[in-house]
Amino acid sequence: MTLLEVKGLVAGYGSGPDILRGIDLTLEAGQIQCIIGPNGAGKSTLLKVICGILKPRDGEVIFEGESITRLRPDQVLKKGICFVPQERSLFPHMTVGENLRMGGYALKNARETRKRIKEIYRQFPTLKQKRWQAANQLSGGQQQMLAMGRAMVLSPKIVLLDEPSLGLAPLIVEHIFEIVRQFKENGITVLMVEQNAHKGLEFADWGLVLDLGKNVFDGPADTILADPRIQELYLGTRRVQEGI
Ligand SMILES: Nc1ncnc2c1ncn2[C@@H]1O[C@H](COP(=O)(O)OP(=O)(O)O)[C@@H](O)[C@H]1O
Numbered sequence: 001m002t003l004l005e006v007k008g009l010v011a012g013y014g015s016g017p018d019i020l021r022g023i024d025l026t027l028e029a030g031q032i033q034c035i036i037g038p039n040g041a042g043k044s045t046l047l048k049v050i051c052g053i054l055k056p057r058d059g060e061v062i063f064e065g066e067s068i069t070r071l072r073p074d075q076v077l078k079k080g081i082c083f084v085p086q087e088r089s090l091f092p093h094m095t096v097g098e099n100l101r102m103g104g105y106a107l108k109n110a111r112e113t114r115k116r117i118k119e120i121y122r123q124f125p126t127l128k129q130k131r132w133q134a135a136n137q138l139s140g141g142q143q144q145m146l147a148m149g150r151a152m153v154l155s156p157k158i159v160l161l162d163e164p165s166l167g168l169a170p171l172i173v174e175h176i177f178e179i180v181r182q183f184k185e186n187g188i189t190v191l192m193v194e195q196n197a198h199k200g201l202e203f204a205d206w207g208l209v210l211d212l213g214k215n216v217f218d219g220p221a222d223t224i225l226a227d228p229r230i231q232e233l234y235l236g237t238r239r240v241q242e243g244i
């Protein structure tokens, strides 16, 4: 079942040029879809339009068959689409527990929030152990875990993750992708952007390549990983093999 559809999306900032130049995307329920592409391709911009932070100049965002193109970010969140931005946007001076409770604020149901936070602590013992610590005292990986945990408290239908593994050590990256898989296991559909294209596609069902504001290729993640043209242009495989 198609959960989210993006059709002919055109967007840019202020009076600047078009950054997205006609993007199409289809996200199936239960899928992990990974968007890859060079720096500046418009990947983050696309997520910002989907979650309502940036209004598009043309095109449509359709969620469960209904247009959400003109909705505000809080309305999009209420529909069940939760955005975890690249900068994670935690409350730095609040504790881990408080950050999780802030995540649940939109639920307006204290008992349900408590139940879900308990479940998050069960899935992430590290967060439980650090629940009295301020978010800014956590390591980068723990902060990412907290940002993802906070999204999970809302139990959204779709989570949008922008570069969840950025700047993290390889061992931690592995852990972060396990959490991405946990979203899927909890029945949450994932649309993520990853600069770590290999790893992202390894964990994804579907891949989409974005370049110069357009979708240039999409297909099953393993097909994309194995495609020699995509390897050469977007995965840097050839360069590694040639030792450049
Ligand atoms: N807030 C902004 N104001 C103006 N231009 C922006 C802003 N954010 C991003 N851009 C520009 O949009 C283009 C695409 O950026 P972005 O979507 O962040 O790319 P990606 O996430 O693929 O690296 C870049 O040229 C960037 O400079």
Ligand SMILES: [Mg+2]
Residues within 6 Å of the ligand: 043, 044, 045, 086, 163
């Ligand atoms: Mg980006």
